[in-house]
Amino acid sequence: MTYQDVSALQKNEELSNALHYSQKRDEELTKALKALGMVFTNIFLVHLEDQKVEWLKIQADKENVLKQCQNVCGIRKLIHDNYMLPECQNDYLEFTDLDTISERFEKHKILRYIYRNMDRQWIEVSAIVQNCDKDGRVTDILFLTHDVTDQRERELQQEDALRLALASAEHANKAKTAGSLY
Secondary structure (H helix, E strand, C coil), rough: CCCHHHHHHHHHHHHHHHHHHHHHHHHHHHHHHHHHHHHHHHHEEEEEECCEEEEEEECHHHHHHHHCCHHHHHHHHHHHHHHHHHHHHHHHHCCCCCHHHHHHHHCCCEEEEEEECCCCEEEEEEEEEEEEEECCCEEEEEEEEEEEEEHHHHHHHHHHHHHHHHHHHHHHHHHHHHHHHC
């Protein structure tokens, strides 16, 4: 066996290992996306340079409408105009403002916004940096949405119970104070 034969065998083995690693990584990514898909209703990647959208998962009942949107401006407008209660719209536009989002990622790893949709459901939108360029600037952002209505309703009930308990305690304290004056 010549040196060239050994070198070719080593290269073939390296390529085979790289291919195996790549296939294994693809399998792991597929599993991870499937797991995410069970939790999140919509998953899409935004490329900041051209503001194009790559859909990874779309909610079944909105697929025909959402899939037509291939850029961020179209998605923002569609969601703002058709799915969101008016009192949530300005904050949503601020949250999804791509001119300021990179700066906000300097302070937070994940950005979240919860809004109420037209069906009165609470929807959480999470934004996560997916890629950065060699200078550390954000280039791609992963957006994920899911229904958090049950969780949000429990939180609101707890807040109401705390307010009621506080008001009751204040009332009891006033009555005790008023009773001690006599």
